[in-house]
Amino acid sequence: MPENTNNPNKKTWLKVAQNSDFPIQNIPFGVFLTRDDIITIGTRIGDFAIDLGALHQLGYFEGIPLTDDIFLQDTLNDFISDGKKTWRAVRNRISEIFDISNSKLQNNEEHKKVILFSMDEVEMQLPVQIGDYTDFYSSREHATNVGTMFRDPENALMPNWLHIPVGYHGRSSTIIPSGTPIRRPLGQTMPKGAEKPVFGPSRLVDFELEMAFITTDANVLGEPIPIDEAEDYIFGMVLFNDWSARDIQKWEYVPLGPFLAKNFASSISAWIVTMDALEPFRVESPKQDIEPFPYLKQNGKQSFDIHLEVAIQPENGRPTSITKSNFKYMYWTMAQQLAHHTINGCIVNSGDMMGSGTISGPTPDSYGSMLELSWQGTKSVPLSDGQSRKFIEDNDTVILTGYCEKDGIHIGFGEVKTKLLPAIPFEK
């Protein structure tokens, strides 16, 4: 089935603000709680949340093989399991229903009452039940910056880095939707020059500017996903703030890698933007200096031009943009990550989430973490009201945004916005 939602000239009969992240070309998927406290799967056009469960019950998806309750669920996992053909058929149909030339729903006030909500009367939920979460480390600039700070500027990249999309298995229990506040974590750290570790609130809480992709069921035990098919198993992408406690991380990570410094919270944006919606924004990924093994080899445009930005908003203050980066800087592509992840036969399931790793650009104003922006706390990052930051302070809100733009179409991810609350009271 051809994909036919991308036409830049397509218009909808719904009112959509110019430069909305959610024009009719986007059609993302999410899960929300309605004003009647009913949980449903939905999409969004402009500032309207659209109840797909209601649309389905009223017969608007006739002819598409869907189970009756596919949208009456509190996660997208089953729908994602239905596979790319079904996602595409549903998006094509939504695109038709809301097309300016289609009067069927447009002129049916009774139906509109149960299908359409304004965004301010729904509460967004976590869109998928994330079974497994893997985080990669795929930005060369980020890996080089961290290697320069912590090891040796001459040998900033580890010897494996240009051969392998390096990653680790994270923890999914603390992945939370945008809007959920988090606590400054407690933990052990080893202050500089100290002889023994101390216990208390982390002093170096940081964000990580990342994106993540959500997979469908892809393979059986022992069977790799070929790189040429990998993208067919990617449902879509979200913005991802992988909160990190740098001081806890530094003390605990030897020899097995990230642990409590990384699993106290990871925040994602609420709407999953599909790969079909991102198709017009394909770009080439950075040239790979060392030829990868055949199972990681790709040709053509394998990355996406997604503008990313982070702002910090202090308590009672205005947000200040502190960095701008782009998904296209990623050295390893999502297809390479997925092919590598499964080359040993590891199973990938519907609703699994893979983080990109911090996405830093080539210049200091495009770095994807406070660790890099403040260069380990040696520089201050100014905010617009005269304050400055080296890391994230109590009651700061961190806001990640992302969008694509080309030929007059603007497709965005909305935001992932998280407030850092003070640590819970503790005993020393």
Ligand code: CA
């Ligand atoms: Ca990370």
